[in-house]
Amino acid sequence: MKHSRLFAAGLVASLAMAGTASQAIADNDEITRGQLMAASCKACHNAAAAEKGVPDLSRVSAGVIQSQMRAFRDGERDATIMDRHAKGYTDEEIEAMSVYFARF
């Protein structure tokens, strides 16, 4: 019993240090569905893709992401492919994902 307590206390101390060493993408509490959706978008919308003309969404505000996703979905903005993607999301889902891009 005592051994276990010591083990756990030491673990807490070492992990506290590890935690300050790196900036995790995840929340301090839990990974959310919105975060996972945003992670999916990131495959095509990151810095490497931006060099070839596709927007890096980590540089786009949550508000603009929301308005443009709705515009693609509702046919108010022309697209080659984003109209087909945007139709897969509700307003709530668009909002949920939009706040995570700035953290990538």
Next chain:
Amino acid sequence: MHNFTRRHFLKAFGITSAAALTGIGLTPHAAHSAGKAHVVVVGGGTGGATAARYLKQLSPSMAVTLIEPNATYVTCYGSNWVLGGFESIEAITHGYDNLRDRDGVDVIQDKVIGVDADSRTVRLESGDSQQYDKLVMSPGIDFKYDDMPGIEEADAETIPHAWKAGSQTELLRAQLQAMPNGGVYVMVAPPNPYRCPPGPYERVSMVAYYLKTHKPRSKVIVLDPKEGFAKQGLFEEGWAEHYGDMIEWRGGSNGGRVEEIDVSGKTAHADGGQERVRADVMNFVPAQRAGQIAHDAGLTNEQGWASVDQRTFKSVMDDNIYVIGDASVAGAMPKSGHAANNQGKIVAAAILRELSGQEPLDPSSASTCYGLITPDYGVSIAAVYQYQNGAQAAVEGSGGVSPLGQSSTFRRQEAEHTRAWYAGITQDIWG
């Protein structure tokens, strides 16, 4: 990070007495101990490298080991562009330095030869072993040569599949370069399900592009056991526009079902022996199944693929093993690079949430399969997948293929997006 929970603590450290935890005063910092588990990822392709990288990024203090037999990975996507003659094999080859040095993944170049689920151990070819709390298997595909009379795996040295990219891609490229003007390239296409549904038809397009440019009197014949294929209308529209009658596709009921391959004569026997199609360059893409190690580990079903809980990609056979990528059965998600990339993220989130004692998410992911008909003519199929009613399903009303009858500007934009997609997703996977 993740809430430290009693359940996780018990799970990760094997402490059986809950009393051991009382009065310790777990602080929020203890959340990081969720990351003290050891996750082993088998296979450094699209699914495995994504899973390893995202696990480590989402939980930096977690120990993540990636085991991959090769020093580099050559993507199957993009390999058709090498055959087209306008992309190099180096440009589609990726190493593990960034995963190792920037992300802190322990990358081991070795081959997993066995999985002992009871002791949670993987055995390696070198004689070493690795113990895991959670195991992610991303073994890709292997081929079912037994399904085609007359040809065996060793014959891939003369009749390449080029369906695992690398030396096979270079071999097929060299054969096309050596083929005389006026020669015949024959693709024997695979039956469903197989890696990359539009892949054979992009390949045919790229071979035709190379031949039209360098050997315009040549012919491209596709012998296909299927009656139709992914993005068929788009491919046929593009073929007619750019290659005239150079490409001939024969479906299953139209002489496309190959029953035997005569390797030395490079001849495919089809249509009940009525049809003999002789090739100068033959490209046989065999029927497929999950990678061998998934079978050896007892994770596959009667069809040769790994059944999983499609919410988390946890194997239905074992509580601590997950299977992602082409090897898994993933509902509406195709066996594609983009699906494997998404599954790497889904499985990372699922493992971290489980280790933290949280309920699983209902994952949602977006996927695009681009393909080139010429270097300046791209087409796509898009989908948004959600976990619904026990399976990965396409969201109703979303996704679909590029529209027919579009302008050359539209096709050129999609070709540019194809290259942007490649640059983006490979950075997402290998850093």
